[in-house]
Amino acid sequence: xxxxxxxxxxxxxxxxxxxxxxxxxxxxxxxxxxxxxxxxxxxxxxxxxxxxxxxxxxxxxxxxxxxxxxxxxxxxxxxxxxxxxxxxxxxxxxxxxxxxxxxxxxxxxxxxxxxxxxxxxxxxxxxxxxxxxxxxxxxxxxxxxxxxxxxxxxxxxxxxxxxxxxxxxxxxxxxxxxxxxxxxxxxxxxxxxxxxxxxxxxxxxxxxxxxxxxxxxxxxxxxxxxxxxxxxxxxxxxxxxxxxxxxxxxxxxxxxxxxxxxxxxxxxxxxxxxxxxxxxxxxxxxxxxxxxxxxxxxxxxxxxxxxxxxxxxxxxxxxxxxxxxxxxxxxxxxxxxxxxxxxxxxxxxxxxxxxxxxxxxxxxxxxxxxxxxxxxxxxxxxxxxxxxxxxxxxxxxxxxxxxxxxxxxxxxxxxxxxxxxxxxxxxxxxxxxxxxxxxxx
Amino acid sequence: xxxxxxxxxxxxxxxxxxxxxxxxxxxxxxxxxxxxxxxxxxxxxxxxxxxxxxxxxxxxxxxxxxxxxxxxxxxxxxxxxxxxxxxxxxxxxxxxxxxxxxxxxxxxxxxxxxxxxxxxxxxxxxxxxxxxxxxxxxxxxxxxxxxxxxxxxxxxxxxxxxxxxxxxxxxxxxxxxxxxxxxxxxxxxxxxxxxxxxxxxxxxxxxxxxxxxxxxxxxxxxxxxxxxxxxxxxxxxxxxxxxxxxxxxxxxxxxxxxxxxxxxxxxxxxxxxxxxxxxxxxxxxxxxxxxxxxxxxxxxxxxxxxxxxxxxxxxxxxxxxxxxxxxxxxxxxxxxxxxxxxxxxxxxxxxxxxxxxxxxxxxxxxxxxxxxxxxxxxxxxxxxxxxxxxxxxxxxxxxxxxxxxxxxxxxxxxxxxxxxxxxxxxxxxxxxxxxxxxxxx
Numbered sequence: 001x002x003x004x005x006x007x008x009x010x011x012x013x014x015x016x017x018x019x020x021x022x023x024x025x026x027x028x029x030x031x032x033x034x035x036x037x038x039x040x041x042x043x044x045x046x047x048x049x050x051x052x053x054x055x056x057x058x059x060x061x062x063x064x065x066x067x068x069x070x071x072x073x074x075x076x077x078x079x080x081x082x083x084x085x086x087x088x089x090x091x092x093x094x095x096x097x098x099x100x101x102x103x104x105x106x107x108x109x110x111x112x113x114x115x116x117x118x119x120x121x122x123x124x125x126x127x128x129x130x131x132x133x134x135x136x137x138x139x140x141x142x143x144x145x146x147x148x149x150x151x152x153x154x155x156x157x158x159x160x161x162x163x164x165x166x167x168x169x170x171x172x173x174x175x176x177x178x179x180x181x182x183x184x185x186x187x188x189x190x191x192x193x194x195x196x197x198x199x200x201x202x203x204x205x206x207x208x209x210x211x212x213x214x215x216x217x218x219x220x221x222x223x224x225x226x227x228x229x230x231x232x233x234x235x236x237x238x239x240x241x242x243x244x245x246x247x248x249x250x251x252x253x254x255x256x257x258x259x260x261x262x263x264x265x266x267x268x269x270x271x272x273x274x275x276x277x278x279x280x281x282x283x284x285x286x287x288x289x290x291x292x293x294x295x296x297x298x299x300x301x302x303x304x305x306x307x308x309x310x311x312x313x314x315x316x317x318x319x320x321x322x323x324x325x326x327x328x329x330x331x332x333x334x335x336x337x338x339x340x341x342x343x344x345x346x347x348x349x350x351x352x353x354x355x356x357x358x359x360x361x362x363x364x365x366x367x368x369x370x371x372x373x374x375x376x377x378x379x380x381x382x383x384x385x386x387x388x389x390x391x392x393x394x395x396x397x398x399x400x401x402x403x404x405x406x407x408x409x410x411x412x413x414x415x416x417x418x419x420x421x422x423x424x425x426x427x428x429x430x431x432x433x434x435x436x437x438x439x440x441x
Numbered sequence: 442x443x444x445x446x447x448x449x450x451x452x453x454x455x456x457x458x459x460x461x462x463x464x465x466x467x468x469x470x471x472x473x474x475x476x477x478x479x480x481x482x483x484x485x486x487x488x489x490x491x492x493x494x495x496x497x498x499x500x501x502x503x504x505x506x507x508x509x510x511x512x513x514x515x516x517x518x519x520x521x522x523x524x525x526x527x528x529x530x531x532x533x534x535x536x537x538x539x540x541x542x543x544x545x546x547x548x549x550x551x552x553x554x555x556x557x558x559x560x561x562x563x564x565x566x567x568x569x570x571x572x573x574x575x576x577x578x579x580x581x582x583x584x585x586x587x588x589x590x591x592x593x594x595x596x597x598x599x600x601x602x603x604x605x606x607x608x609x610x611x612x613x614x615x616x617x618x619x620x621x622x623x624x625x626x627x628x629x630x631x632x633x634x635x636x637x638x639x640x641x642x643x644x645x646x647x648x649x650x651x652x653x654x655x656x657x658x659x660x661x662x663x664x665x666x667x668x669x670x671x672x673x674x675x676x677x678x679x680x681x682x683x684x685x686x687x688x689x690x691x692x693x694x695x696x697x698x699x700x701x702x703x704x705x706x707x708x709x710x711x712x713x714x715x716x717x718x719x720x721x722x723x724x725x726x727x728x729x730x731x732x733x734x735x736x737x738x739x740x741x742x743x744x745x746x747x748x749x750x751x752x753x754x755x756x757x758x759x760x761x762x763x764x765x766x767x768x769x770x771x772x773x774x775x776x777x778x779x780x781x782x783x784x785x786x787x788x789x790x791x792x793x794x795x796x797x798x799x800x801x802x803x804x805x806x807x808x809x810x811x812x813x814x815x816x817x818x819x820x821x822x823x824x825x826x827x828x829x830x831x832x833x834x835x836x837x838x839x840x841x842x843x844x845x846x847x848x849x850x851x852x853x854x855x856x857x858x859x860x861x862x863x864x865x866x867x868x869x870x871x872x873x874x875x876x877x878x879x880x881x882x
Contacts, residue, residue: 137618142700155699162698167641168633172700173614173707177578177801178665187666189798192609192739200608202741202797224619224709225628225879251798257603258596259583259613260701266614266800268665298633300643356643357630357689358879359707360618438666 001234001305002091002282007031007102010423014105015114016121018052025416025426026050028105029283031098032239032274032427035082036127045081045130050274050428051105053124060120066104066113070096083275084133087219087238088363091279094219094238098279128183129273132217132241133364135179138269139354140213140245140368141171145344147373147381154389155253166295169345169353171370174245175266179366182242182272182430188407188437189267191251200254204437207249207390208405212318212381212413214340215243215271216347216367224360230303233348234278236361240314242272242413242430243368249384249404269368272413272430283422285309286341300356301349310346314427315339316372316415318381322400323408332410333397338374338381407436442675442746443532443723448472448543451864455546456555457562459493466715466857466867467491469546470724472539473680473715473868476523477568486522486571491715491869492546494565501561507545507554511537524716525574528660528679529804532720535660535679539720569624570714573658573682574805576620579710580795581654581686581809582612586785588814588822595830596694607736610786610794612811615686616707620807623683623713623871629848629878630708632692641695645878648690648831649846653759653822653854655781656684656712657788657808665801671744674789675719677802681755683713683854683871684809690825690845712807713854713871724863726750727782741797742790751787755868756780757813757856759822763841764849773851774838779815779822848877 006012007029013020014028026032032050037043048055058078061067067075074093077086086094103109104117142148145165152160164170188208194200195207219238222228228236245265252264288310290296297306316339321332345353350367371381380386383404386394393401405411411434415427447453448470454461455469467473473491478484489496499519502508508516515534518527527535544550545558583589586606593601605611629649635641636648660679663669669677686706693705729751731737738747757780762773786794791808812822821827824845827835834842846852852875856868 137616139703152699163635164641164695164698167635168696170696170700170703172703173579173616175578175614175800176617177803177806178799180665187799190668191798194604194608199736200605200739202739205798224621227631248798254605255609255611256699256701257605258593258697258701259611260697260699262580262611262613263795263798263800266795267798295640298641298643354704354707357632357646357692357704357708358619358628359616359704362618365618 001309002279004282007098008283008422010421013107014051015107015109016052016054016105018054024052025428026052027423027425028102029423030276030280030425031101032276032280033083033086033132034273034275035130035132038122039126039128047078047080047083047086049101050124054121055124055127056117057120057122061117064116064120066116067100070100082133084364087133087217090220091235094277095279098277129181131179131181131271132275135176136362136365138174138176138179138366139171140174140370141169141350142370143169143343143345143350144370144373146342146375147371147385150373150380150385154384167298169350171350171354172260174269174368178266179269179271182270184270185433185435186268187435189248190437191248191263193250193254195250205248205250208434209247209249209383210318210405210411211245211247211371212316212338213243213245213371214314214369215241216369217241217275218361218365218367219363221362222355222360225358227355227358228352230301230348230352231305233351236351237278237347239275239277240281241275242415242427244270244411244413244430244432245368246270270430270432272428274428276425276427280425281312281417284313284417284419286311286313288346301352306346306348310348311341311343313339313341313419314415314417316381316413319412319414321410322398324400325398330398332412336378336380336386338372338379340369340372342374343369343372405434407434409434442750443720445723448539449724449863451862454548455492456548456550457493457495457546459495465493466869467493468864468866469543470864471717471721471866472542473717473721474524474527474573475714475716476571476573479563480567480569488519488521488524488527490542491565495562496565496568497558498561498563502558505557505561507557508541511541523574525805528574528658531661532676535718536720539718570622572620572622572712573716576617577803577806579615579617579620579807580612581615581811582610582791583811584610584784584786584791585811585814587783587816588812588826591814591821591826595825608739610791612791612795613701615710615809619707620710620712623711625711626874626876627709628876630689631878632689632704634691634695636691646689646691649875650688650690650824651759651846651852652686652688652812653757653779654684654686654812655755655810656682657810658682658716659802659806659808660804662803663796663801666799668796668799669793671742671789671793672746674792677792678719678788680716680718682716683856683868685711685852685854685871685873686809687711711871711873713869715869717866717868721866722753722858725754725858725860727752727754729787742793747787747789751789752782752784754780754782754860755856755858757854760853760855762851763839765841766839771839773853777819777821777827779813779820781810781813783815784810784813846875848875850875
C-alpha cells in the first residue's frame with residue numbers, strides 16, 4: 001500500500017493557475033497519464049500528464065533535460081507513443097516520475113524550468129487521445145453486490161444472487177479488440193434475441209444499456225504458473241480509468257447461458273483517456289469490511305492491509321444527453337451516482353483471484369470492476385436497474401422518458417475523489433453516442 | 442469456398458521421400474506453416490512449411506530467389522519471425538505461395554532448385570516451435586451438440602440443452618495470455634471449489650480434464666462495426682490447428698454461473714505448431730445439414746454454400762500416456778476419436794455470428810471449436826463425458842483407471858483428414874503433461 005508523501009500535500013499548488021481551481025479534475029496532486037496528439041493531426045501520439053486544463057508533453061520534458069537523474073527506463077518510456085513502456089517499469093519508477101513531475105509543476109519551480117515546461121504544454125481542448133496502451137486481455141468483474149442482486153432478480157427472480165458470489169470475485173473474459181477510446185460513437189448493434197416471439201430473430205438491439213465501471217490497467221505482469229499474493233497485488237496495478245461496458249440486454253438474456261455474455265458486450269467498450277495512478281489514489285483509501293453474518297474471505301483473499309484500507313472511495317456518475325437536448329442546446333442530466341467504496345471486492349482481491357490458478361497477467365491487460373451500483377436503487381449504474389428491467393420508464397428532466405438508450409443518446413461517465421484534508425482529484429470523463437443501426441445485408 | 446486445384450492432386454509426389462510415405466501427416470498436398478528454430482538454440486524464430494519429416498525454412502527459400510514473381514508482401518512475410526504478416530495478406534497471396542511451394546517441392550522440380558531447397562531443410566525432430574503468432578483475442582465456441590448435451594446433463598440434469606443452442610453458435614471469450622505452444626507441461630492449477638463441503642476451499646484442482654478441439658486462426662480481420670457475411674467468412678480464416686482446452690471441472694462447476702467459465706480454463710490452453718490452411722482442407726469438405734425437425738438456421742447463418750460443403754471432415758483423437766506407461770516404456774493409449782464433420786455449426790457460421798454485432802476480428806485472433814464429441818458416448822472429447830462426470834472410471838489398457846487426469850498424465854491430441862480419391866493429410870499433434878500442483882503460499 002502506498003504511503004502518503006509530499007505529492008499528496010493538499011497545500012501544494014502549481015504555477016499553472018488552471019490547476020489550482022477547486023473544480024479542476026487535474027490539480028498537481030493528481031498527475032494522470034494519457035497518450036495524446038494535437039487534434040486531427042497526423043503527428044505520432046506521445047504520452048503526457050494532465051495538469052489543470054493542459055497536457056504536459058513528456059517527450060518534450062525528457063528532451064528538455066528535466067528528467068535527468070531518473071532511471072533510464074523512465075526517460076525512455078517518456079519518449080514512447082503509448083503508456084505501456086512506463087507501465088512495465090513498476091512502482092519504484094512510477095513513484096520517481098510522479099515525484100519529479102510534482103516538483104516541476106509546483107509553484108516552487110524556478111523560472112527557467114517553468115519556461116521550459118510552458119513550451120511543452122498543450123491545451124486539453126486542442127488534443128485527441130488514443131487508448132493508453134494496446135489492451136492485451138480484458139477481464140470484466142462483477143464486484144458490486146447491489147448490481148449483481150438487482151440484475152440477478154431480473155434474470156433469475158427465484159435465485160438472484162448465486163452461491164459463489166460472496167466467496168469469490170466473479171468475472172469473465174471480455175473482448176479486447178473492441179475496447180475504444182472515449183468519444184467514439186457507434187451504431188446500435190444487430191443481434192439475435194427471442195423476446196416476445198416464438199422463435200428468435202436478427203435485428204437491432206432493443207434494450208441498449210451502459211454500465212458504469214472503473215477500468216484497471218495492469219502495469220507489471222506475473223509469470224504463467226505464478227500466482228500473485230494478496231499483499232503484492234496492488235503493486236501490479238498501474239492505475240485506473242473510467243470504463244463504459246455498453247450492453248445489449250436483449251441479446252444478453254438470450255445468449256448468456258451457459259457460457260456467459262458474448263455478443264451482448266463485444267460490440268464496444270469505451271475507456272476514458274486519463275489513467276489515474278494508484279499513488280494518486282492513496283488519500284482516498286478506506287477500510288474494507290464484511291459483516292459477521294456474511295461469509296468471511298478465504299485466506300488467499302484476506303489480509304490486515306485489505307481490511308484496513310483495501311477499498312477506494314471513487315465517486316462515479318452517469319450523465320445522459322439526448323438528441324433533443326442537443327438540438328435545444330440543453331445540457332444533459334445526471335442519471336445516477338455511486339462510489340467504488342461500496343464494491344463487494346477490492347482491487348487486490350480481483351487481481352489475486354485472477355492469478356490464483358496460475359493465469360498470467362501482462363502489462364496492458366485491462367480489468368473492469370463491473371457495474372458500480374450503490375445500495376439504494378437510485379444509485380444504480382445501469383438503465384436495466386434504473387428502469388427495473390424496462391418496466392418503469394425513467395422520467396427525464398427534459399420531459400422525455402427512457403427505459404433503454406435511444407438513437408442519438410450520448411452517455412458520459414465521470415469519476416472523482418474527495419476526502420476531508422485532501423485535494424479533490426478527478427478522472428475526467430468517458431463519452432459515446434448511439435447512432436442508428438446499420439441495415440443488415 | 443476454395444476450388445480443388447493442382448496442389449490437391451493425389452498423384453503429386455515430392456522429391457523428398459519421407460513426404461511420400463502413406464502415413465506421413467505432411468505430404469506435398471498439405472503444406473502447413475509454423476514458426477520454428479533449431480531446438481535449444483538462441484536463433485530467432487522464422488517461419489517454415491512442413492514436408493515429410495522436415496521443415497522447409499521459408500526465409501532461406503526467399504533468400505535463394507525461389508519465390509521470385511510472387512507478390513512482395515509474400516516474400517516479406519517469409520522473412521518474418523511469426524506467421525502474422527503472412528496471415529494478414531489474404532487468400533490470393535496464401536494461394537500463390539502454396540502453388541509455388543507445391544511446384545518447388547514436387548518431383549518435377551529441377552535439380553538446381555532441389556539442391557537449393559535441400560539446404561533449407563531442417564529435420565522436424567531437431568526444431569522447436571513457438572506460437573504461430575501472438576494471439577490477439579481468443580474466443581471459444583461450443584459447436585458439438587453431443588458434447589453440449591452430455592455436459593449439460595451433468596451440470597443441469599433437468600435442462601441439458603438450453604433453448605439458444607440450436608439457434609446461435611454459443612461461444613465465450615477465452616484467455617489469450619495463457620495460450621501456449623505444444624509441449625509445455627504445467628502444474629495442476631489451484632482454485633476454489635465447493636464440492637462435498639459446506640463452504641468452499643482453495644486447493645489443487647481435483648477434476649482436471651482435457652478438451653479435444655480445433656483452433657481457428659483468423660487471417661484477415663474486419664473493421665469494428667462491419668459484420669462479415671456468411672459467404673465471405675471463410676476467406677478470413679488462415680487455417681486450423683489442434684487445441685487442448687485444459688479444464689478444471691470442479692472450479693468450473695462452482696464459478697460458471699452467471700458469467701461463464703473463467704479460472705477453470707484460463708490456466709492453460711495448448712496449440713499444435715502446424716497451421717493447416719483452408720486450401721489444404723478443400724478435398725475434405727462435406728455437406729452441412731439440419732434435419733427438418735430441428736430449427737433451421739436464421740438467414741444470416743445460412744447459404745447454399747454452407748449447405749453444400751460447409752462442414753469439414755477432420756478426424757480427431759486423444760491419447761493418454763500415464764507416468765507408469767512412461768516408466769515401463771509403454772506407449773499411451775487412445776481414449777477416443779471423433780470428427781469435426783459432426784459439428785452442429787460450421788466455421789463460417791462461427792465467424793459470421795461473432796461479427797454480426799459489429800465486433801472486429803483481427804489477424805492472429807484465435808477461435809476454438811469447442812470440444813468435438815461424436816454422437817456415440819465413446820466418441821466423447823473430454824474425460825468429463827467419458828467418465829460420466831467422474832461416476833464411471835475408465836479402465837485403461839495398462840490396468841489403471843481414470844476419472845480425471847492424474848499428475849504425470851500426458852495428453853496428446855491428433856488430427857487428420859482422409860477421403861476417397863484424396864491424399865491423407867495430418868495436423869501433427871499437441872501435447873502436454875500434468876505436473877503436481879505447486880504448494881500455495
